[in-house]
Amino acid sequence: MILPSSMLGMLGGGQLARFFVIAAHEMGYKVTVLDPDKVSPAGMIADVHLCAAYDDADALNEMARSCVAVTTEFENVPASTLETLAKSVPVHPAAAAVAVCQHRVSEKNFLRDNGFPHAPYAEINQESDIPAANSGLYPGILKVARFGYDGKGQARVGTPEEALAAFRNFKGEQCVLEQMLALDYEVSVVLARDAAGNVQAFPTAENIHRNGILDISIAPARGAAEVREQAQALARGVAEKLGYVGTLGVEFFVCNGCLYVNEMAPRPHNSGHYTIDACVTNQFEQQVRALCGLPLGDSRLHSAAVMVNLLGDVWPGGREPEWNVLFEQTNLKLHLYGKHEARPGRKMGHFTVIGDHADAVLKDAMSARSRIKVEG
């Protein structure tokens, strides 16, 4: 077991890393953050901020020398960075598990090869793969295999001609062409798994997206209990097959009452932010615990919760929103990430409303949201 006050390493300095630093600090650990941004949300509050690229040899040496274990807040760290660090310090999740999740082709192939339900897809490596793909995939979505997030690097395509145009628009970048499913709704499961294979899963959350970006998470998810339970079982199965150690997010589509795995995130997940205010142990403390080999905490939900993301759009002309309208709602917890510049679509913060009754919590959250919402 790695005990306080050891120094932990974090690759990435965004809001997920910031919550990790907060959880680690509460437990008495220190954290070194590697992020090339001088003013990253986590770098600003870390004990040590290594301001360098993710493949900077000196920075990686320093991290390996000064940290007793290393984790990551995002899947796009170069696999070679994780492998280099792993030679001299424990790294969780392992490079191999991150590699599966950072590339849509390997992710889909992993799901297919292990019998997990997923949307029908074709791998598009070159233009000729488009006419060769099954015509049943239309209408579909063409998604770049790497570096996509918040709906970026995706195009909805109705025909092979549109798919070709989109592929060219993505500069011939490797893609997957995925069948567009008629979604009833979307859910996700965030869980933590330790090296011995013990799992603590958070309740299944229901997710509502807007313009390809997560807007609202409702925990527990509404709808059929079987859907919630099946999502839990599938997420556990995915974690096991990945040999995963750490906090993992698994996103699902629900279509005609059946679940399809959409994608996995080898890190805490935006849809698990409600755990900060509504669970005995939150997803970031679980990340610390799994990394340090501590027993995983109780992941029980003690309140119904609704989380609402605050994007840069809420900052009118860059001006600070009127936070007082949120503070008036006393069962609402506001979390701001300390980002210096509010841009449309940029995740700046979130709030979570908690309470005993799911319906009342949702009503309170929607009313708070309408009061802070700035149109146009």
Ligand code: ATP
């Ligand atoms: P993030 O990383 O922020 O979750 P992303 O850019 O990786 O997003 P996806 O999760 O692949 O994107 O897709 C974003 C959203 O687009 C999904 O949550 C869903 O609402 C919609 N979507 C994606 N693929 C499909 C599909 N095959 N059928 C129907 N809707 C889809």
Ligand code: MG
């Ligand atoms: Mg997604």
